[in-house]
Amino acid sequence: MTLVVDKVSKRIGHQQALDQVSFRVQPGQIVGVIGRNGVGKTSLFRTINGQYLADDGAVLLDDQVLVTHPALRTQLCFVDPTANFFRGATIKQIEWYYQQAYPQFDTEKFDGLLTRYHFTKSQKLRRFSKGMFGLFTIILSVATNAPYLFLDEPLDGLDVLIRKNILGILIDEVAGSNRAILIASHNLVELEGVIDRALMLKNGRLVNDYQLEEMRENARKLQLVYRDKVVPALLREHGHVVHVSGRVIVVVFENYTPALQAQLAATNPVFQEELPLSLTDLFMANLTDQADYEILS
Numbered sequence: 001m002t003l004v005v006d007k008v009s010k011r012i013g014h015q016q017a018l019d020q021v022s023f024r025v026q027p028g029q030i031v032g033v034i035g036r037n038g039v040g041k042t043s044l045f046r047t048i049n050g051q052y053l054a055d056d057g058a059v060l061l062d063d064q065v066l067v068t069h070p071a072l073r074t075q076l077c078f079v080d081p082t083a084n085f086f087r088g089a090t091i092k093q094i095e096w097y098y099q100q101a102y103p104q105f106d107t108e109k110f111d112g113l114l115t116r117y118h119f120t121k122s123q124k125l126r127r128f129s130k131g132m133f134g135l136f137t138i139i140l141s142v143a144t145n146a147p148y149l150f151l152d153e154p155l156d157g158l159d160v161l162i163r164k165n166i167l168g169i170l171i172d173e174v175a176g177s178n179r180a181i182l183i184a185s186h187n188l189v190e191l192e193g194v195i196d197r198a199l200m201l202k203n204g205r206l207v208n209d210y211q212l213e214e215m216r217e218n219a220r221k222l223q224l225v226y227r228d229k230v231v232p233a234l235l236r237e238h239g240h241v242v243h244v245s246g247r248v249i250v251v252v253f254e255n256y257t258p259a260l261q262a263q264l265a266a267t268n269p270v271f272q273e274e275l276p277l278s279l280t281d282l283f284m285a286n287l288t289d290q291a292d293y294e295i296l297s
């Protein structure tokens with residue numbers, strides 16, 4: 001079952017929140033939806049999940065349009081972190097509601113995760129801290145057994161141990177089942193090592209669709225030292241210089257081919273070392289608009 005977002009546009013007030021957004025997602029992937037504040041990540045999730053009606057375009061599962069086949073909504077789960085109706089309810093009440101909405105709800109998994117993270121069913125969500133609420137929404141989403149999960153800034157406000165546990169849960173969910181997870185975030189560091197693919201939004205438009213394995217295979221981060229304090233033109237032409245300190249230059253090459261390797265050797269560095277490459281490095285190398293770099297910090 002493939003999720004197809006086909007030329008979806010949505011205007012909210014005076015703002016074009018989504019502009020002709022198209023992509024496909026297959027089960028078995030964790031996809032980051034990234035971009036700076038206000039680019040349309042939450043609007044995209046709300047539109048895919050039917051909270052907003054698209055002005056144009058359609059969301060389909062295989063070839064069936066979601067708005068005209070409401071039963072397909074059980075295949076998607078988006079727990080909107082701003083949904084107020086949750087707050088006055090107990091975990092038990094929310095469980096009942098989700099069991100009605102999702103026939104495939106896995107009560108055993110839900111109970112197991114609640115116990116593991118020390119929740120009790122009589123707890124009211126109103127009393128949760130931000131981190132507890134985030135953790136609970138992930139447990140709830142996972143327990144729906146919906147093939148497509150949408151998580152909006154899922155790790156915001158969670159401490160480092162919980163974050164690790166959550167990422168572990170998400171990776172297990174995708175590896176062991178036929179599901180896909182889409183994670184909206186403006187924090188690349190939190191997505192490091194988790195996502196297989198990244199969709200980059202800018203002003204409501206999908207501007208890039210990165211396959212990370214491919215990017216990692218082709219990219220290199222090198223530390224080079226030259227005799228003179230001059231950055232060889234080749235580095236700027238083919239790479240992204242991320243750091244210069246005296247004669248030491250750190251550069252990320254998005255496409256490090258054997259030909260480029262030979263050209264680099266011809267610049268006669270006195271020292272050369274490969275450094276570990278992060279997701280942030282990859283994006284810095286891949287982006288050409290300086291303003292976009294801010295999403296990385």
Ligand SMILES: Nc1ncnc2c1ncn2[C@@H]1O[C@H](COP(=O)(O)OP(=O)(O)OP(=O)(O)O)[C@@H](O)[C@H]1O
Nearest residue numbers: 012013015017036037038039040041042043044186
């Ligand atoms: N209810 C609303 N009324 C008016 N404008 C809105 C509303 N909701 C969203 N917008 C506008 O639509 C655009 C996209 O907002 P959206 O919340 O989807 O962005 P986002 O990428 O999720 O942002 P963030 O990273 O800050 O959560 C923004 O310019 C925002 O101001």
